[in-house]
Amino acid sequence: MLLYKQKKTQSAKGNRLLITITVLGSAGPLRFLVNEEDLVAAIIDTALKSYAREGRLPVLGSNLNDFLLYVPYAGSEALSPWETIGSQGTRNFMLCKKPQTEKMAVDEKPNTTIARKGNGSWKAWINKSFSLKISSHELING
DSSP: OHHHHHHHHHHOOEEEEEEEETTTTTTOOEEEEETTBBBHHHHHHHHHHHHHTTTOOSOOOSSSSEEEEEOOOOOOOOOOOTSSSSGSSSSSEEEEEHHHHHHTTTTTTOOOOOOOSSSHHHHHHHHHHHHHHHHHHHHHHH
């Protein structure tokens, strides 16, 4: 009789899924059980904690707002943190760090300057290189 009650309460919570999360840059995927009604934000949090607990590299940090969860073969849009994990119809996911440009403050300016060696720009150097090759080629054939 006790066994029947446990099964009944477990089904009231929703189905449990074994999911696989591949962390970009990590050696292997994470695997753990979740409820299909769990939110994507909670899954990201659990993945980051599991990753850190296992001592994996590279170190990711623990701020779930710095990461996005994707379905690898379903397009390029990240999952909303408020979606349920079971609504995706898949059990394989990819965890990626958000691009740095999204975290940049409004008053910060991105570093768009290209390092220069000596005088002139890299464009001038390329043009000079091409003109030397063209002129030396013309002298040989001409």
